[in-house]
Amino acid sequence: MDNKRTLLDVIADSKFIHTILSIIIGFIVGAIFLVVMGISVTDAYGTLLKSVFSSTKNISYCIVYGTPYIVVGLSVAFSFRTGVFNIGAEGQFVMGSMAACVVGILFGSLPSIILIPLCFLAAAAAGALWGVIVGFLKNKWGINEVLSMIMFNWTAFYLSNYIADFPAIHNEGSAEATRNVSEHARTLLPAGLIEKFNLCPTANWGILVAILLTIVIYFIIEKTTLGYELKAVGFNKSAAEYGGISVNRSILTALAISGALAGLGGSLQLLGMGGRISIFTSQEGFGFAGIVVALIGVSNPFGVLIAGLFYGALTYSGGKLNLVKAPTQVVDIIVGTVVFFIAISSIFGAVRYLKKSPQKGGR
């Protein structure tokens, strides 16, 4: 039996290559839709490329957009690895950004070095709490976690709208939003630096936090006993329980970590970009974006880091498509197609049968 791996074998086995192929197919399908609508593909995709790479300003925009996606993606990826499907990242994100906003406004006089960590802490705690309640409901009363997460997403959404209306934090002007968080709470880069490198006005160091979290999560999943236990529960609950791992506690821990990450994602978005919470009429969809990012990044922390930047670039540049009268929704079609082909990536495995050499053994 010869074990020589041909190129086709590599293509058939590598998840990374499957993802790349899925992305290529996504853009092809997007192009087909553009052609059907009579829009120039070169114009549209040219705009996408240009609005990502043409200047340091654009690149920094993509990174700023991508930062919260990375962290929410990490949250979902962590949940995937530990056998819980955190469809509730949306709500945890909202809770996190709200907590950071409240702290950032009410304690605005504190110096940055204390205030920013305090905001992060509040956000992580709020997100974790939102996740843990779901786990508690599941453990105590057997309430299906997917159901309660969907409920909690909407509860968080309306709660945030409600709190944003409180006189203590509401905007004095006519805007349906809170006040801006204190300058001390913002994670923006120094104005001189932004000017010198011609970065976008919201350029911030949140990306460093995202990278740090990526490394921490990788470390927890791959190198610690805790990660091993959580993965074991995700892999096979009964076996883990038999091996002496408390399944209930593991679910709580996994949801707490996942929720804290989503909450942190919310604070990074708030302290870096928005600066305040607006009263929305529908969910912003960061949680669902997080699911996509986790999937494109094959639930690997470093994969998620790249996928988050990719998704950030796509959302930022997608917004520029109006310039060439192309609908921004083509981005959704591309993303949907990419995810769909990642779902059916087993078909890429079929390329191994293209080989000329006869198959060894029967199947």
Added chain:
Amino acid sequence: MNALINELGVIIYATLLYTPPLLFAALGSCFSEVSGVVNIGMEGMMSAGAFAGCVVAFYTKNPWIGFLCGGLAGALFGMLHALATVRLGADQTISGTAINFLAPGIAIMTAKALFNSTDTRPLEPGSKIPLLFKGTFDTSTVFGTFLKNVFTNYATTYLVFLAVLLVWFIFYKTRFGLRMRACGEHPQACETLGINVLRIRFFCVTVSGFFAGLGGACMTMAITNQFRPISIVGQGFIAIAAVIFGKFRPQGAMLGCLLFGFCTGLKVVLGNSNVVSAQLISMIPYVVTVIVLILFVGKSHVPAANGKPFVKSK
């Protein structure tokens, strides 16, 4: 007293108005989940139906052709989900997530191509789903007004409860229903008895898309009268929640949807009063659901093979 009866009538009206989109979708979700396939793409399939139904009704000026096409558009995406999950062994969550991006993206893009806007043009009165029992009741008396509020509703409201009966009958009184439920519990056993698990699942997932499409079409063709990007925001997920709430039974899902419809109705009625914050009132359905689950429903029996791809033994 009269005012109270009147309010009650309005709440019942609103409940029956907002329940059908959720309930159609929930019935669909029952098919898919019970046969063993998680369908998280309900939201996208509803969007497809909401858009297609509205557009077809706009051009043909016939609400029923539009309504049917809404269902078919949903079924198309249902088939896509079935192809991926049943035939190609895809992870069901991933495929569903993909559809939630694809379907609304395609719908809004087509809207832009047709109407040069993300919204479709509003339906003319004749192209909307018709109101039944309009003018049947004498509104000069309190009781008459109450009856009018309760019974004068869109045809889809009546249709959806008939659909519940039909689905219940299929589930529990036909051979197909038994086989379908068996596929969700123990597909291997089904296979040994000569039941084609893959075909049944494929069919059920497609049907789930069809019902989701009908639900979407209800939303745009009866309630809002035009398709907008925010026509379907979360109803698909609420439908899934209602199914879990109803322990994967059509009649249970109906109760779940009625609860949501009722809370939405309450919100509409109380929302005008300005006594309580509208945001807090909006929160009611979600909080109430969790509380009802804790107090009365408890653990939901998920079909044993739910979410697990079935690989045909060679």
